[in-house]
Amino acid sequence: MPNPSKNTASRKAASKNTQLPFDKYDFYNQAVQSPEADVKFYRQVYKDVNKSKRPRVLREDFCAGAAISCEWVKLDPSHKSIGIDLDQVPMDYGKEHYLSKLNSEQQKRIALIQQNVLSGQLPAADIVAAVNFSYFFFKKREVLKQYFQNVYKSMNKDGLFILDIFGGTQCTDAIEDRTKHKEFTYYWDQKHFDPVTNEAYFEIHFRYKNKKYEGVFSYDWRMWTIPEIRELMAEVGFKDSYVYWEGTSRKGLGNGKFDRVTKGEACLSWIAYIVGVK
Numbered sequence: 001m002p003n004p005s006k007n008t009a010s011r012k013a014a015s016k017n018t019q020l021p022f023d024k025y026d027f028y029n030q031a032v033q034s035p036e037a038d039v040k041f042y043r044q045v046y047k048d049v050n051k052s053k054r055p056r057v058l059r060e061d062f063c064a065g066a067a068i069s070c071e072w073v074k075l076d077p078s079h080k081s082i083g084i085d086l087d088q089v090p091m092d093y094g095k096e097h098y099l100s101k102l103n104s105e106q107q108k109r110i111a112l113i114q115q116n117v118l119s120g121q122l123p124a125a126d127i128v129a130a131v132n133f134s135y136f137f138f139k140k141r142e143v144l145k146q147y148f149q150n151v152y153k154s155m156n157k158d159g160l161f162i163l164d165i166f167g168g169t170q171c172t173d174a175i176e177d178r179t180k181h182k183e184f185t186y187y188w189d190q191k192h193f194d195p196v197t198n199e200a201y202f203e204i205h206f207r208y209k210n211k212k213y214e215g216v217f218s219y220d221w222r223m224w225t226i227p228e229i230r231e232l233m234a235e236v237g238f239k240d241s242y243v244y245w246e247g248t249s250r251k252g253l254g255n256g257k258f259d260r261v262t263k264g265e266a267c268l269s270w271i272a273y274i275v276g277v278k
């Protein structure tokens, strides 16, 4: 399994000096997020697809602490971002720990909204990013389609919908993958995979100061496939979709560089981006 959050160089956040107490959102951020690299990639893909046009508004669906939204406003003074999440708790954490580190001008260019991405009108955007596989929560095709329709309606002309996805034979095994960080150890635990439904259950654990914190985050997901996602995008109106596949390092691991492809490669584990074009 790719340890979807973290098998690439670009996804490796620099270790921070983490002090007590145990802070699950901080550890999550360090272990699985790489918002600085993510926003540069989104800008690059927009340029790749739309040539001279520049994106301004990023919407981060399933934003949790909105780390990506914060990086987007830092990238350019014309940028605005909107983070959407059902749960106010991680958004409040993000306000306290990430937004508070921005200057006041940057803070004015971010809005965090508590909303279900399945319902109501979503704010307009040039790029909608739904990453770390959060749409895998939607197990039924009609529910995922409802989400894609909602996204499509909300997007500006030439807008991009950027999703990440992972797969490979290893992600159907029940295995636990461990990554040591400076202050803690991160575990990606693949508990269960059902080939009949393609549903899978994962947990994140952390070891910190000789104590293992089990099941700190859990994910009851459906493992969607690239063709399923592209077909759904086409059904709701996206005029094109592209796949950006990760390159391979000399050691045979993902190298954190994603290029547009028309064919992938059979491997034990892989991560890719799917980009829907309005």
Ligand SMILES: C[S@@+](CC[C@H](N)C(=O)[O-])C[C@H]1O[C@@H](n2cnc3c(N)ncnc32)[C@H](O)[C@@H]1O
Pocket: 032, 033, 061, 062, 063, 064, 065, 084, 085, 086, 087, 090, 115, 116, 117, 118, 130, 131, 132, 134, 137
């Ligand atoms: C795995 S976290 C996402 C973290 C973040 N996107 C990242 O890059 O790491 C999933 C988030 O999705 C939110 N969420 C789940 N269902 C949602 C829905 N229907 N609408 C909006 N947010 C939802 C949860 O509250 C949670 O904060």
